[in-house]
Amino acid sequence: MEGxxxxxxxxxxxxxxxxxxxxxxxxxxxxxxxxxHQIPPTQLYAAVAVLLFTTLVLLFIRVLKRAKSNTIVLxxxxxxGKTVLYYQLRDGSSHxxxxxxxxxxxxxxVLHSETxxxxxxxxxxxxxxxxxxxxxxxxxxxxxxxxxxxxxVDALEFLPxxxxxxxxxxxxxxxxxxxxxxxxxxxxxNKTDKVTAHTKEFIRKQMEKEIDKLRxxxxxxxxxxxxxxxxxxxPDEVFSFSQCHNKVTVAEASGLTxxxxxxxxxxxxxxxx
Ligand SMILES: Nc1nc2c(ncn2[C@@H]2O[C@H](COP(=O)(O)OP(=O)(O)OP(=O)(O)O)[C@@H](O)[C@H]2O)c(=O)[nH]1
Ligand SMILES: [Mg+2]
Numbered sequence: 626m627e628g629x630x631x632x633x634x635x636x637x638x639x640x641x642x643x644x645x646x647x648x649x650x651x652x653x654x655x656x657x658x659x660x661x662h663q664i665p666p667t668q669l670y671a672a673v674a675v676l677l678f679t680t681l682v683l684l685f686i687r688v689l690k691r692a693k694s695n696t697i698v699l700x701x702x703x704x705x706g707k708t709v710l711y712y713q714l715r716d717g718s719s720h721x722x723x724x725x726x727x728x729x730x731x732x733x734x735v736l737h738s739e740t741x742x743x744x745x746x747x748x749x750x751x752x753x754x755x756x757x758x759x760x761x762x763x764x765x766x767x768x769x770x771x772x773x774x775x776x777x778v779d780a781l782e783f784l785p786x787x788x789x790x791x792x793x794x795x796x797x798x799x800x801x802x803x804x805x806x807x808x809x810x811x812x813x814x815n816k817t818d819k820v821t822a823h824t825k826e827f828i829r830k831q832m833e834k835e836i837d838k839l840r841x842x843x844x845x846x847x848x849x850x851x852x853x854x855x856x857x858x859x860p861d862e863v864f865s866f867s868q869c870h871n872k873v874t875v876a877e878a879s880g881l882t883x884x885x886x887x888x889x890x891x892x893x894x895x896x897x898x
Contacts, residue, residue: 694772695733695896696750700764700797701777702790703756706815710777710880710888711753713737719881726755729763736889747898761793768802773809773895775888780814780822780877783831791835795843798869799855809872811891818879825875829866837864 661669699707703725711730712720717737730753739746754764768774774797778790797803798810812832814825840857858864866873876887 693897694750694770695747696752696767696770697773697775697892697896698764698767698771699751699753699775699777700793701756701775701813702779702786702793704782705756705777705779705790706880707753707756707777710775710813710815710878710885711751713880713883713885714749714751714888714892717883719883725757726753727757727760729754729760729767736892738885738889745898747896749892749896756793764797765800765802768797768800768808769806771803771808773811773891774803775811775813775891777813777815778828778832779816780825780828781816781819783814783823783828787831787835791832791839794832795836795839795857798871798873799857801855804855804870807871809874809891809895810869811888812866812873812875813888814875814877815880817877817884818882825877829875833863833865840864 699711701707708726708730709719712718714736715732715734731751733748733750735746735748752767754760754767776794776797779786783790794810794812802808803810812825812829814823814828816822836857855870858868862868866875874891876891878885878888
């Protein structure tokens with residue numbers, strides 16, 4: 626009780642100490658208001674307009690800067706050929722004999738095929754995220770800044786990997802960081818140097834079928850789990866990539882032999898000079 630009494634006294638003292646400040650502040654405020662009244666209204670409007678304009682320009686620059694990301698993320702199952710592709714795009718050589726990656730490869734460079742080009746070429750920030758399931762959480766570090774995602778699929782060993790690849794792609798296409806920013810996705814059918822490789826049309830159809838099946842099983846789970854980010858496709862319609870929030874396109878490549886023009890085109894479309 627005594628403590629409360631003491632506090633009251635202390636507060637009263639503070640209030641008294643602040644009293645002169647209050648009047649001083651009021652005086653200043655009055656002076657400012659008077660000053661403003663003296664300024665012709667046109668000048669005042671002009672000042673406000675300039676202030677608004679600069680704020681808008683600064684905001685616009687910020688948005689533009691964020692939109693102009695130059696990061697392209699290579700992802701996909703282990704063994705699909707991401708690292709070979711990464712080296713091919715960077716050096717124009719496959720560095721034969723890559724082993725399964727334990728760490729992401731990351732670099733900012735002008736694409737090898739563009740080093741001979743004249744004029745301004747914007748460097749690309751390329752990230753190759755390992756496909757091993759334990760390293761996949763690494764992907765989340767890079768997705769928020771991605772201008773495009775290249776999902777690499779092994780077109781040779783496609784059928785045994787179809788389900789796993791579809792699950793991984795499903796996870797990516799339902800992530801909030803990917804959907805909200807509408808990051809474009811390239812489904813890249815790799816290893817087409819071999820005649821036994823499946824065509825991109827076949828791969829697209831098979832993966833659509835697989836995702837259609839996944840959709841049913843996943844939505845049953847997510848009914849209880851609210852944390853699931855998004856759902857895919859249109860309810861009660863057979864799934865196709867065209868229904869995705871994100872633009873999904875399909876292309877072919879062979880990292881090993883350097884047939885990478887379609888990936889390069891995708892990269893250039895989304896990382897503009
Ligand atoms: N025929 C053929 N083989 C390829 C091609 N690209 C990669 N490979 C082979 O596929 C295997 C895997 O390639 P990597 O680039 O290491 O695969 P990755 O996707 O980086 O795998 P992780 O690092 O484990 O995620 C290697 O033996 C490559 O030689 C290609 O275009 N054609
Ligand atoms: Mg690798």
